[in-house]
Amino acid sequence: MKLVTVPFFISHQGCPHTCIFCDQRAISGANGTLPTAGQITAKIDLWRSAAGGRSLEIAFFGGTFTALSQKIQEELLAPLQPLLEAGTLDSVRISTRPDCIDSGHVAWLADMGVRTIELGVQSMDDTVLAASGRGHSAAESLDAISCIKSLGLRAGAQLMPGLPGDTPSSSLASLEQVISAGADFIRIYPTVVLQGTELARRYAVGDFTPLSLGRGVSLCKLLLQRAMQAGIPVIRIGLQADEGLNAESILAGCWHPALGQLVRSQLYADLVSRFVPPGQQVTVYCHPARLSDVVGLKRSGLQSQTERGVSMRVAPDVTLTREELKVETEGLSIIYSIINDINYSIHEV
Ligand code: SF4
Structure with missing residues:
Protein backbone atom coordinates (compact mmCIF):
# COMPACT_ATOMS: atom_id res chain seq x y z
CA MET A 1 0.00 0.00 0.00
CA ALA A 258 1.73 20.59 -14.32
CA LEU A 259 5.17 20.08 -15.85
CA GLY A 260 5.19 16.33 -15.21
CA GLN A 261 1.92 15.95 -17.08
CA LEU A 262 3.21 18.03 -20.01
CA VAL A 263 6.25 15.76 -20.23
CA ARG A 264 4.31 12.50 -20.06
CA SER A 265 1.70 13.79 -22.54
CA GLN A 266 4.47 14.56 -24.99
CA LEU A 267 5.80 11.00 -24.70
CA TYR A 268 2.37 9.51 -25.49
CA ALA A 269 1.77 12.02 -28.31
CA ASP A 270 5.13 11.11 -29.86
CA LEU A 271 4.25 7.42 -29.68
CA VAL A 272 0.92 7.93 -31.46
CA SER A 273 2.53 10.20 -34.05
CA ARG A 274 5.18 7.61 -34.74
CA PHE A 275 2.78 4.76 -35.46
CA VAL A 276 -0.42 6.38 -36.76
CA PRO A 277 -0.08 8.04 -40.16
CA PRO A 278 -2.14 11.14 -41.05
CA GLY A 279 -5.65 10.55 -42.34
CA GLN A 280 -6.47 7.68 -39.96
CA GLN A 281 -9.21 7.24 -37.40
CA VAL A 282 -7.82 5.66 -34.29
CA THR A 283 -8.87 4.52 -30.83
CA VAL A 284 -6.05 4.69 -28.31
CA TYR A 285 -6.39 2.66 -25.11
CA CYS A 286 -4.28 3.42 -22.05
CA HIS A 287 -4.06 2.55 -18.36
CA PRO A 288 -6.87 4.46 -16.56
CA ALA A 289 -4.31 6.38 -14.48
CA ARG A 290 -2.81 7.76 -17.69
CA LEU A 291 -6.01 8.98 -19.37
CA SER A 292 -5.39 12.63 -18.54
CA ASP A 293 -1.82 12.38 -19.84
CA VAL A 294 -2.89 10.86 -23.15
CA VAL A 295 -5.74 13.32 -23.62
CA GLY A 296 -3.37 16.11 -22.55
CA LEU A 297 -3.86 19.39 -20.75
CA LYS A 298 -6.86 21.18 -22.27
CA ARG A 299 -7.10 18.20 -24.67
CA SER A 300 -3.78 19.15 -26.27
CA GLY A 301 -2.95 15.48 -26.95
CA LEU A 302 -6.10 15.11 -29.05
CA GLN A 303 -5.56 18.50 -30.65
CA SER A 304 -2.02 17.67 -31.76
CA GLN A 305 -3.33 14.57 -33.55
CA THR A 306 -6.17 16.55 -35.16
CA GLU A 307 -3.55 18.92 -36.53
CA ARG A 308 -1.82 15.90 -38.12
CA GLY A 309 -5.11 14.82 -39.69
CA VAL A 310 -5.63 11.97 -37.20
CA SER A 311 -9.03 11.56 -35.55
CA MET A 312 -8.23 10.07 -32.12
CA ARG A 313 -10.50 8.67 -29.43
CA VAL A 314 -9.07 7.70 -26.04
CA ALA A 315 -10.42 4.95 -23.77
CA PRO A 316 -9.22 3.19 -20.59
CA ASP A 317 -7.95 -0.40 -20.50
CA VAL A 318 -6.97 -1.87 -17.13
CA THR A 319 -4.98 -4.67 -18.76
CA LEU A 320 -2.34 -2.21 -20.03
CA THR A 321 0.65 -1.01 -18.02
CA ARG A 322 1.05 2.72 -17.44
CA GLU A 323 3.69 2.85 -20.17
CA GLU A 324 1.64 1.10 -22.86
CA LEU A 325 -0.83 2.31 -25.45
CA LYS A 326 -3.02 -0.02 -27.48
CA VAL A 327 -3.60 1.55 -30.87
CA GLU A 328 -6.63 0.34 -32.83
CA THR A 329 -7.02 1.29 -36.46
CA GLU A 330 -9.35 -0.38 -38.94
CA GLY A 331 -9.44 -3.73 -37.19
CA LEU A 332 -5.72 -3.74 -36.40
CA SER A 333 -4.79 -3.59 -32.71
CA ILE A 334 -1.16 -3.19 -31.60
CA ILE A 335 0.35 -2.44 -28.18
CA TYR A 336 3.25 0.02 -28.09
CA SER A 337 5.33 1.28 -25.20
CA ILE A 338 6.76 4.73 -24.48
CA ILE A 339 9.78 2.97 -22.97
CA ASN A 340 10.92 0.97 -25.98
CA ASP A 341 9.09 2.10 -29.06
CA ILE A 342 10.33 5.66 -29.47
CA ASN A 343 13.95 6.69 -29.91
CA TYR A 344 15.03 10.14 -28.88
CA SER A 345 18.33 11.73 -29.70
CA ILE A 346 19.89 14.24 -27.34
CA HIS A 347 20.61 16.37 -30.43
CA GLU A 348 16.87 16.94 -30.91
CA VAL A 349 16.60 18.85 -27.63
S1 SF4 B 1 21.70 23.30 -0.13
FE1 SF4 B 1 19.66 23.04 -1.01
S2 SF4 B 1 18.23 24.10 0.37
FE2 SF4 B 1 20.31 24.76 0.88
S3 SF4 B 1 20.61 26.66 -0.29
FE3 SF4 B 1 21.42 25.00 -1.56
S4 SF4 B 1 19.69 24.33 -2.85
FE4 SF4 B 1 18.84 25.59 -1.18
Whole structure:
Protein backbone atom coordinates (compact mmCIF):
# COMPACT_ATOMS: atom_id res chain seq x y z
CA MET A 1 0.00 0.00 0.00
CA LYS A 2 1.29 3.45 -0.90
CA LEU A 3 2.85 5.51 1.89
CA VAL A 4 1.39 8.87 2.83
CA THR A 5 4.19 11.40 3.21
CA VAL A 6 3.81 14.04 5.92
CA PRO A 7 6.11 16.91 4.87
CA PHE A 8 8.00 19.28 7.15
CA PHE A 9 9.86 22.09 5.39
CA ILE A 10 12.98 23.21 7.21
CA SER A 11 13.82 25.85 4.60
CA HIS A 12 17.52 26.67 4.37
CA GLN A 13 18.15 25.27 7.86
CA GLY A 14 21.59 23.71 8.02
CA CYS A 15 22.64 25.01 4.60
CA PRO A 16 26.27 26.14 4.67
CA HIS A 17 25.48 28.88 2.15
CA THR A 18 22.75 29.85 -0.28
CA CYS A 19 23.05 28.22 -3.69
CA ILE A 20 22.73 30.72 -6.53
CA PHE A 21 19.37 29.39 -7.72
CA CYS A 22 17.76 28.74 -4.36
CA ASP A 23 15.00 30.50 -2.52
CA GLN A 24 13.56 27.74 -0.36
CA ARG A 25 11.00 30.06 1.18
CA ALA A 26 9.46 30.61 -2.27
CA ILE A 27 9.83 26.95 -3.23
CA SER A 28 8.29 25.47 -0.10
CA GLY A 29 6.09 28.32 1.04
CA ALA A 30 7.57 27.78 4.53
CA ASN A 31 9.25 30.41 6.62
CA GLY A 32 12.37 28.49 7.59
CA THR A 33 11.62 27.90 11.26
CA LEU A 34 11.98 24.43 12.73
CA PRO A 35 8.88 22.63 13.99
CA THR A 36 8.64 21.93 17.71
CA ALA A 37 8.01 18.42 19.06
CA GLY A 38 4.39 19.41 19.74
CA GLN A 39 3.89 20.71 16.21
CA ILE A 40 5.39 17.53 14.76
CA THR A 41 3.13 15.19 16.70
CA ALA A 42 0.04 17.37 16.13
CA LYS A 43 0.62 17.36 12.36
CA ILE A 44 1.15 13.60 12.35
CA ASP A 45 -2.11 13.12 14.28
CA LEU A 46 -3.95 15.27 11.75
CA TRP A 47 -2.52 13.43 8.76
CA ARG A 48 -3.04 10.02 10.37
CA SER A 49 -6.77 10.61 10.63
CA ALA A 50 -6.88 11.57 6.94
CA ALA A 51 -4.63 8.70 5.80
CA GLY A 52 -7.39 6.10 5.85
CA GLY A 53 -5.22 3.39 7.41
CA ARG A 54 -2.32 3.86 5.01
CA SER A 55 1.20 3.91 6.47
CA LEU A 56 2.79 7.26 7.21
CA GLU A 57 6.25 8.47 6.33
CA ILE A 58 7.65 11.70 7.78
CA ALA A 59 9.81 13.82 5.48
CA PHE A 60 12.09 16.74 6.32
CA PHE A 61 12.57 18.68 3.08
CA GLY A 62 14.06 21.97 1.99
CA GLY A 63 17.24 22.31 4.00
CA THR A 64 20.40 20.37 4.81
CA PHE A 65 19.20 18.05 7.54
CA THR A 66 22.55 16.38 8.27
CA ALA A 67 24.28 19.75 8.66
CA LEU A 68 21.94 20.82 11.46
CA SER A 69 23.54 20.53 14.88
CA GLN A 70 23.37 17.05 16.40
CA LYS A 71 21.12 18.49 19.13
CA ILE A 72 18.60 19.83 16.62
CA GLN A 73 18.58 16.60 14.61
CA GLU A 74 17.85 14.72 17.84
CA GLU A 75 15.08 17.17 18.75
CA LEU A 76 13.43 16.64 15.35
CA LEU A 77 13.73 12.86 15.38
CA ALA A 78 13.05 12.18 19.09
CA PRO A 79 9.25 12.76 18.94
CA LEU A 80 9.05 10.20 16.14
CA GLN A 81 10.64 7.36 18.09
CA PRO A 82 7.57 6.25 20.11
CA LEU A 83 5.46 6.45 16.95
CA LEU A 84 7.95 4.33 15.02
CA GLU A 85 8.06 1.79 17.84
CA ALA A 86 4.27 1.64 18.00
CA GLY A 87 4.04 1.20 14.24
CA THR A 88 2.04 4.41 13.86
CA LEU A 89 4.83 5.69 11.66
CA ASP A 90 6.48 3.58 9.01
CA SER A 91 9.64 5.55 8.24
CA VAL A 92 11.45 8.86 8.02
CA ARG A 93 12.89 10.59 4.97
CA ILE A 94 15.33 13.48 4.95
CA SER A 95 16.98 15.62 2.29
CA THR A 96 20.53 16.89 2.42
CA ARG A 97 23.64 17.80 0.43
CA PRO A 98 26.07 15.17 -0.88
CA ASP A 99 28.98 16.74 1.01
CA CYS A 100 27.14 16.42 4.33
CA ILE A 101 27.05 12.62 4.45
CA ASP A 102 29.31 10.29 6.37
CA SER A 103 28.86 6.65 7.29
CA GLY A 104 28.81 7.11 11.08
CA HIS A 105 26.07 9.68 10.85
CA VAL A 106 24.03 7.72 8.30
CA ALA A 107 24.20 4.69 10.62
CA TRP A 108 22.87 6.85 13.48
CA LEU A 109 20.06 8.18 11.24
CA ALA A 110 19.15 4.60 10.32
CA ASP A 111 18.89 3.79 14.06
CA MET A 112 16.54 6.77 14.41
CA GLY A 113 14.16 5.43 11.75
CA VAL A 114 15.46 7.20 8.65
CA ARG A 115 14.98 4.90 5.65
CA THR A 116 15.44 7.32 2.75
CA ILE A 117 17.95 10.09 2.11
CA GLU A 118 17.43 12.44 -0.80
CA LEU A 119 20.53 14.16 -2.12
CA GLY A 120 20.65 17.48 -3.93
CA VAL A 121 23.00 16.18 -6.61
CA GLN A 122 21.80 18.72 -9.20
CA SER A 123 24.51 17.82 -11.75
CA MET A 124 27.34 15.32 -12.12
CA ASP A 125 29.42 17.84 -14.07
CA ASP A 126 31.97 19.61 -11.87
CA THR A 127 32.01 22.63 -14.18
CA VAL A 128 28.26 23.05 -13.77
CA LEU A 129 28.47 22.54 -10.01
CA ALA A 130 31.20 25.18 -9.73
CA ALA A 131 29.31 27.64 -11.97
CA SER A 132 26.24 27.15 -9.78
CA GLY A 133 28.11 27.75 -6.54
CA ARG A 134 27.14 24.37 -5.14
CA GLY A 135 30.34 23.87 -3.18
CA HIS A 136 30.56 20.11 -3.73
CA SER A 137 31.83 17.82 -6.45
CA ALA A 138 30.32 15.02 -8.50
CA ALA A 139 32.66 12.57 -6.75
CA GLU A 140 31.10 13.55 -3.41
CA SER A 141 27.67 12.72 -4.82
CA LEU A 142 28.88 9.28 -5.90
CA ASP A 143 30.43 8.70 -2.45
CA ALA A 144 27.23 9.82 -0.73
CA ILE A 145 24.99 7.51 -2.79
CA SER A 146 27.37 4.62 -2.17
CA CYS A 147 27.51 5.34 1.58
CA ILE A 148 23.71 5.52 1.92
CA LYS A 149 23.21 2.32 -0.07
CA SER A 150 25.92 0.42 1.79
CA LEU A 151 24.05 1.05 5.04
CA GLY A 152 20.82 -0.33 3.60
CA LEU A 153 18.96 2.97 3.12
CA ARG A 154 17.29 4.22 -0.05
CA ALA A 155 19.10 7.00 -1.91
CA GLY A 156 17.23 9.57 -4.00
CA ALA A 157 18.93 11.98 -6.38
CA GLN A 158 17.61 15.38 -7.27
CA LEU A 159 18.81 16.71 -10.64
CA MET A 160 18.53 20.24 -12.05
CA PRO A 161 18.85 20.37 -15.83
CA GLY A 162 19.58 23.83 -17.18
CA LEU A 163 21.96 25.14 -14.51
CA PRO A 164 24.72 27.54 -15.64
CA GLY A 165 27.09 25.70 -17.96
CA ASP A 166 24.76 22.72 -18.32
CA THR A 167 23.88 21.21 -21.70
CA PRO A 168 21.34 18.51 -22.63
CA SER A 169 24.27 16.08 -22.98
CA SER A 170 25.60 16.84 -19.50
CA SER A 171 22.09 16.55 -18.05
CA LEU A 172 21.76 13.12 -19.64
CA ALA A 173 25.23 12.11 -18.44
CA SER A 174 24.28 13.22 -14.92
CA LEU A 175 21.16 11.07 -14.99
CA GLU A 176 23.08 8.06 -16.26
CA GLN A 177 25.77 8.46 -13.60
CA VAL A 178 23.37 8.63 -10.67
CA ILE A 179 21.52 5.61 -12.04
CA SER A 180 24.80 3.69 -12.38
CA ALA A 181 25.73 4.74 -8.85
CA GLY A 182 22.58 3.02 -7.56
CA ALA A 183 20.09 5.84 -6.96
CA ASP A 184 16.71 4.31 -6.08
CA PHE A 185 14.66 7.18 -7.43
CA ILE A 186 15.08 10.57 -9.05
CA ARG A 187 13.47 13.98 -8.97
CA ILE A 188 13.97 16.26 -11.97
CA TYR A 189 13.68 19.97 -11.27
CA PRO A 190 14.54 21.99 -14.40
CA THR A 191 16.21 25.22 -13.33
CA VAL A 192 13.98 28.24 -12.86
CA VAL A 193 15.07 31.79 -12.12
CA LEU A 194 13.58 32.86 -8.82
CA GLN A 195 13.30 36.48 -7.84
CA GLY A 196 15.92 37.68 -5.37
CA THR A 197 18.48 34.97 -6.14
CA GLU A 198 21.99 35.33 -7.53
CA LEU A 199 20.74 33.53 -10.64
CA ALA A 200 18.15 36.29 -11.10
CA ARG A 201 20.93 38.87 -11.00
CA ARG A 202 22.91 36.97 -13.64
CA TYR A 203 19.79 36.57 -15.76
CA ALA A 204 19.06 40.31 -15.53
CA VAL A 205 22.51 41.25 -16.86
CA GLY A 206 22.43 38.62 -19.60
CA ASP A 207 24.94 36.23 -18.01
CA PHE A 208 22.51 33.33 -17.80
CA THR A 209 20.01 31.98 -20.31
CA PRO A 210 17.52 29.55 -18.78
CA LEU A 211 15.87 26.62 -20.51
CA SER A 212 12.60 27.60 -22.17
CA LEU A 213 9.49 25.60 -21.30
CA GLY A 214 9.54 23.91 -24.70
CA ARG A 215 13.20 22.83 -24.53
CA GLY A 216 12.80 21.83 -20.91
CA VAL A 217 9.86 19.57 -21.75
CA SER A 218 11.86 17.98 -24.59
CA LEU A 219 14.84 17.39 -22.32
CA CYS A 220 12.74 16.06 -19.42
CA LYS A 221 10.97 13.73 -21.85
CA LEU A 222 14.26 12.20 -22.85
CA LEU A 223 15.51 11.98 -19.25
CA LEU A 224 12.25 10.41 -18.08
CA GLN A 225 12.38 7.82 -20.85
CA ARG A 226 16.01 6.94 -20.03
CA ALA A 227 15.13 6.53 -16.33
CA MET A 228 12.16 4.32 -17.26
CA GLN A 229 14.41 2.22 -19.50
CA ALA A 230 16.69 1.72 -16.49
CA GLY A 231 13.71 0.88 -14.27
CA ILE A 232 14.33 3.84 -11.94
CA PRO A 233 11.26 5.81 -10.83
CA VAL A 234 11.15 9.55 -11.46
CA ILE A 235 8.96 10.61 -8.56
CA ARG A 236 8.62 14.28 -9.49
CA ILE A 237 9.23 16.54 -12.49
CA GLY A 238 9.19 20.29 -11.79
CA LEU A 239 8.82 22.34 -8.66
CA GLN A 240 5.46 22.10 -6.96
CA ALA A 241 3.11 25.06 -7.36
CA ASP A 242 2.18 26.50 -4.00
CA GLU A 243 1.52 29.82 -2.34
CA GLY A 244 5.21 30.79 -2.38
CA LEU A 245 5.93 29.81 -5.97
CA ASN A 246 3.96 31.75 -8.54
CA ALA A 247 4.15 33.88 -11.65
CA GLU A 248 5.64 36.74 -9.62
CA SER A 249 8.39 34.78 -7.91
CA ILE A 250 9.44 32.97 -11.10
CA LEU A 251 11.21 35.29 -13.51
CA ALA A 252 12.11 32.75 -16.19
CA GLY A 253 12.96 29.14 -16.90
CA CYS A 254 11.20 25.87 -17.48
CA TRP A 255 8.28 25.93 -15.08
CA HIS A 256 4.63 24.96 -15.38
CA PRO A 257 2.28 23.93 -12.56
CA ALA A 258 1.73 20.59 -14.32
CA LEU A 259 5.17 20.08 -15.85
CA GLY A 260 5.19 16.33 -15.21
CA GLN A 261 1.92 15.95 -17.08
CA LEU A 262 3.21 18.03 -20.01
CA VAL A 263 6.25 15.76 -20.23
CA ARG A 264 4.31 12.50 -20.06
CA SER A 265 1.70 13.79 -22.54
CA GLN A 266 4.47 14.56 -24.99
CA LEU A 267 5.80 11.00 -24.70
CA TYR A 268 2.37 9.51 -25.49
CA ALA A 269 1.77 12.02 -28.31
CA ASP A 270 5.13 11.11 -29.86
CA LEU A 271 4.25 7.42 -29.68
CA VAL A 272 0.92 7.93 -31.46
CA SER A 273 2.53 10.20 -34.05
CA ARG A 274 5.18 7.61 -34.74
CA PHE A 275 2.78 4.76 -35.46
CA VAL A 276 -0.42 6.38 -36.76
CA PRO A 277 -0.08 8.04 -40.16
CA PRO A 278 -2.14 11.14 -41.05
CA GLY A 279 -5.65 10.55 -42.34
CA GLN A 280 -6.47 7.68 -39.96
CA GLN A 281 -9.21 7.24 -37.40
CA VAL A 282 -7.82 5.66 -34.29
CA THR A 283 -8.87 4.52 -30.83
CA VAL A 284 -6.05 4.69 -28.31
CA TYR A 285 -6.39 2.66 -25.11
CA CYS A 286 -4.28 3.42 -22.05
CA HIS A 287 -4.06 2.55 -18.36
CA PRO A 288 -6.87 4.46 -16.56
CA ALA A 289 -4.31 6.38 -14.48
CA ARG A 290 -2.81 7.76 -17.69
CA LEU A 291 -6.01 8.98 -19.37
CA SER A 292 -5.39 12.63 -18.54
CA ASP A 293 -1.82 12.38 -19.84
CA VAL A 294 -2.89 10.86 -23.15
CA VAL A 295 -5.74 13.32 -23.62
CA GLY A 296 -3.37 16.11 -22.55
CA LEU A 297 -3.86 19.39 -20.75
CA LYS A 298 -6.86 21.18 -22.27
CA ARG A 299 -7.10 18.20 -24.67
CA SER A 300 -3.78 19.15 -26.27
CA GLY A 301 -2.95 15.48 -26.95
CA LEU A 302 -6.10 15.11 -29.05
CA GLN A 303 -5.56 18.50 -30.65
CA SER A 304 -2.02 17.67 -31.76
CA GLN A 305 -3.33 14.57 -33.55
CA THR A 306 -6.17 16.55 -35.16
CA GLU A 307 -3.55 18.92 -36.53
CA ARG A 308 -1.82 15.90 -38.12
CA GLY A 309 -5.11 14.82 -39.69
CA VAL A 310 -5.63 11.97 -37.20
CA SER A 311 -9.03 11.56 -35.55
CA MET A 312 -8.23 10.07 -32.12
CA ARG A 313 -10.50 8.67 -29.43
CA VAL A 314 -9.07 7.70 -26.04
CA ALA A 315 -10.42 4.95 -23.77
CA PRO A 316 -9.22 3.19 -20.59
CA ASP A 317 -7.95 -0.40 -20.50
CA VAL A 318 -6.97 -1.87 -17.13
CA THR A 319 -4.98 -4.67 -18.76
CA LEU A 320 -2.34 -2.21 -20.03
CA THR A 321 0.65 -1.01 -18.02
CA ARG A 322 1.05 2.72 -17.44
CA GLU A 323 3.69 2.85 -20.17
CA GLU A 324 1.64 1.10 -22.86
CA LEU A 325 -0.83 2.31 -25.45
CA LYS A 326 -3.02 -0.02 -27.48
CA VAL A 327 -3.60 1.55 -30.87
CA GLU A 328 -6.63 0.34 -32.83
CA THR A 329 -7.02 1.29 -36.46
CA GLU A 330 -9.35 -0.38 -38.94
CA GLY A 331 -9.44 -3.73 -37.19
CA LEU A 332 -5.72 -3.74 -36.40
CA SER A 333 -4.79 -3.59 -32.71
CA ILE A 334 -1.16 -3.19 -31.60
CA ILE A 335 0.35 -2.44 -28.18
CA TYR A 336 3.25 0.02 -28.09
CA SER A 337 5.33 1.28 -25.20
CA ILE A 338 6.76 4.73 -24.48
CA ILE A 339 9.78 2.97 -22.97
CA ASN A 340 10.92 0.97 -25.98
CA ASP A 341 9.09 2.10 -29.06
CA ILE A 342 10.33 5.66 -29.47
CA ASN A 343 13.95 6.69 -29.91
CA TYR A 344 15.03 10.14 -28.88
CA SER A 345 18.33 11.73 -29.70
CA ILE A 346 19.89 14.24 -27.34
CA HIS A 347 20.61 16.37 -30.43
CA GLU A 348 16.87 16.94 -30.91
CA VAL A 349 16.60 18.85 -27.63
S1 SF4 B 1 21.70 23.30 -0.13
FE1 SF4 B 1 19.66 23.04 -1.01
S2 SF4 B 1 18.23 24.10 0.37
FE2 SF4 B 1 20.31 24.76 0.88
S3 SF4 B 1 20.61 26.66 -0.29
FE3 SF4 B 1 21.42 25.00 -1.56
S4 SF4 B 1 19.69 24.33 -2.85
FE4 SF4 B 1 18.84 25.59 -1.18
